[in-house]
Amino acid sequence: SALTQPRSVSASPGQSVTIACTGTSSDVGDSNFVSWYQQQPDKAPKLMIYDVKKRSSGVPDRFSGSKSGNTASLTISGLQAADEADYFCCSHAGNYTWVFGGGTKVTVL
Amino acid sequence: EVQLVESGGGLIQPGGSLRLSCETSGFSFSYYEMSWVRQTPGKGLEWISYISDSGRVTDYADSVRGRFTLSRDNYKNSMSLQLNNLRPEDTALYFCVRDGAVAGYRAFDIWGHGTMVTVSS
Numbered sequence: 001s002a003l004t005q006p007r008s009v010s011a012s013p014g015q016s017v018t019i020a021c022t023g024t025s026s027d028v029g030d031s032n033f034v035s036w037y038q039q040q041p042d043k044a045p046k047l048m049i050y051d052v053k054k055r056s057s058g059v060p061d062r063f064s065g066s067k068s069g070n071t072a073s074l075t076i077s078g079l080q081a082a083d084e085a086d087y088f089c090c091s092h093a094g095n096y097t098w099v100f101g102g103g104t105k106v107t108v109l
Numbered sequence: 110e111v112q113l114v115e116s117g118g119g120l121i122q123p124g125g126s127l128r129l130s131c132e133t134s135g136f137s138f139s140y141y142e143m144s145w146v147r148q149t150p151g152k153g154l155e156w157i158s159y160i161s162d163s164g165r166v167t168d169y170a171d172s173v174r175g176r177f178t179l180s181r182d183n184y185k186n187s188m189s190l191q192l193n194n195l196r197p198e199d200t201a202l203y204f205c206v207r208d209g210a211v212a213g214y215r216a217f218d219i220w221g222h223g224t225m226v227t228v229s230s
């Protein structure tokens with residue numbers, strides 16, 4: 001089953017948002033391979049965070065990842081207008097399989 | 110520049126077949142594990158298939174297992190996804206993605222722009 005994410009979150013510029021990604025003990029809870037992707041309208045997803053908390057090359061340190069139990073989280077600090085996008089989490093789910101979250105729309109008010 | 114370019118999508122009737130291709134450039138393709146991920150219109154992402162660097166190992170999501178077949182040609186730096194017995198719920202944008210395992214991390218670091226598959230009568 002897909003990982004569970006909130007459909008949307010919003011905040012004003014400069015504030016922080018945290019997106020939770022809840023899975024099970026068979027995926028998020030059992031994996032160090034949790035990643036986050038940003039998708040702008042009509043664009044392909046872009047890797048932002050991998051291995052739970054490592055930032056991909058060129059990603060600002062305003063983006064951070066963490067995990068506790070079966071829930072992974074992405075926090076965006078100092079929110080900017082350019083951060084408005086859809087965000088998807090992904091976890092290794094055993095053997096060679098992967099599972100994504102349903103996606104969260106981040107709106108900058 | 111690292112690039113993944115998908116092709117082969119289109120409009121197909123239920124029960125029909127399509128073959129999607131992913132042409133790669135700018136990196137040593139034979140070293141990398143690859144996958145396909147699809148995105149239904151207005152909805153989320155779904156991982157559907159994996160292939161090892163050598164091509165000897167493949168795996169599939171339950172939703173496509175037995176209907177889709179993934180293969181690769183390391184001499185041509187490309188891979189192909191054969192879609193058989195297509196269903197309306199297979200309608201999606203299909204992305205070719207690179208797995209960064211050989212570089213030391215497990216995530217999809219490079220994405221193509223996708224090819225659209227529409228299954229409808």
